[in-house]
Amino acid sequence: MPHMGAISLRTYAYIVVILFQIAIGRVMATPTAGPVRTSIATLIRVDQSGNGDFKTIQEAIDSVPSNNSELVFILVKPGIYREKVVVPADKPFITLSGTRAEDTLITGSDSGNIFESPTMTVLASDFVGRYLTIENTYGSGDKAVALRVSGDRAAFYGCRILSYQDTLLDDTGSHYYSNCYIEGATDFICGNAASLFERCHLHSISKNNGSITAQHRNSPSENTGFLFLGCKITGDVGGSAFLGRPWGVSSRVVFAYSYMSGVINPPGWSDWNDKSKGSGVFYAEYRCYGPGADRAHRVGWSQTLSNEEAEPLLTKEMIGGRSWLRPPPRYFKRGSKIIRAGGNM
DSSP: OOOOOOOOHHHHHHHHHHHHHHHHHOOOOOOOSSSOOSSEEEEEEEOTTTTSSBSSHHHHHHTSOTTOOSOEEEEEOSEEEOSOEEEOTTOOSEEEEOSOGGGEEEEEOOOSSTTTSOSEEEOSSSOEEESOEEEEOOOSSSOOOSEEEOSSSEEEESOEEEOSBSOEEEOSSEEEEESOEEEESEEEEEESOEEEEESOEEEEOOSSSEEEEEEOOOOTTSOOEEEEESOEEEEOTTOOEEEEOOSSTTOEEEEESOEEOTTBOTTOBOOTTOGGGGGTOEEEEESOBSGGGOOTTOOTTEEEOOHHHHGGGSSGGGGTGGGTOOOOOSEEEETTEEEETTSOO
16 A cells, blocks of 8 residues: 555535435444444545545555455545456455545446346455446347345445446345435346345436336345335336336335335336246235326235234334445544544644
C-alpha cells in the first residue's frame, strides 16, 4: 500500500458526507462477531485525477492484504470507472463507497456466461457497497450481469444496479439490500441467496411479460429465498412483467408491504410454461398495494400470507442480520493518522 500522508479538506468533506448519509439510513445491528474491530477502518482513496491513493477501483482492492482481518474503507471519488471489478474471496471486510450513486459509476458491457459477464463480482464475505451505480450496458439478447454477489454477509446501501437480463446475480450467501434501485427486463434479480430487499425500487424495462425474479432454490431444505419488504415496483409505459418465475423447483419469493404499479400482469407469477413447476414453489404476497397488487386473478399456486405466517419473515432475522450487519466505523486510519468521524482533523 502506498504512503498515506495528510488528508485534504476535500477528502475530509467526502467522508463527512458519507457518514451523514449512513447516519440517515443506518442499520442498527450487533457488531460483527470475532476479532474484527468495527469502530475503525483503514481509509483508501480512489481518484481518477491522481489525487488519491489509486486511480482504479481494482488497484485499491488488490492493495488489501490476503486474509484481511481489519475493516477497509475504499472511498471512490465521483467518476465513470470503466473496469471489471472483482473482490476476491480472501479479502473480507471491505467497504466500497461513493458519495452519490448518480456520480460514481462502474460500467461494463460483457455478455454470455453469468459468472463471467458481471461488471462487478463480490466473492468475499462481510462486504459493504454504498452509493455506487453498477451497470452492464450490453442490452438485450443475452445474459449480461451487472453485479454478482457470491460472498456471505454482504450489504448494499443506496446503490443503482442496471442491466437488461440477469442484472443482479444474487448467487449465494446471506445478503441485505437497502434503498437500492434495480433495473432490468428478464429475470433481473436471480440466484439462490437468502436476501432481504428493504425499501428498494425495482423497475422493469420489459416490453412484454418479463420477470423481476428468478429464484434458484432447489430443495425445501435450503434456507434461501428473496424477501421484498416495503419496496416499490414500476415499469416502462406499455410494458408488462411477472413478479417471478421458478429457476429452481423450490423457488421462494415473498413481497410484503410493497407498492406494485400496473406493470405487473394480473396472474402475478409465471410457471415458465411448465405447469408442474407451480407445485413446489413458495410465492407469496402480504399487504401489498397499488394497481398491480390486486390478487383477484393471481395464479392458484401463489399465496396470500396471514399475519401469523408473515410475522417471522418480516425481520432481519430472515438473513441472520443482527449478527453481522454492522454500523459504520467511527474512526478512519491513514498511516499514523486517526480521524474521528465527524470531528476535527
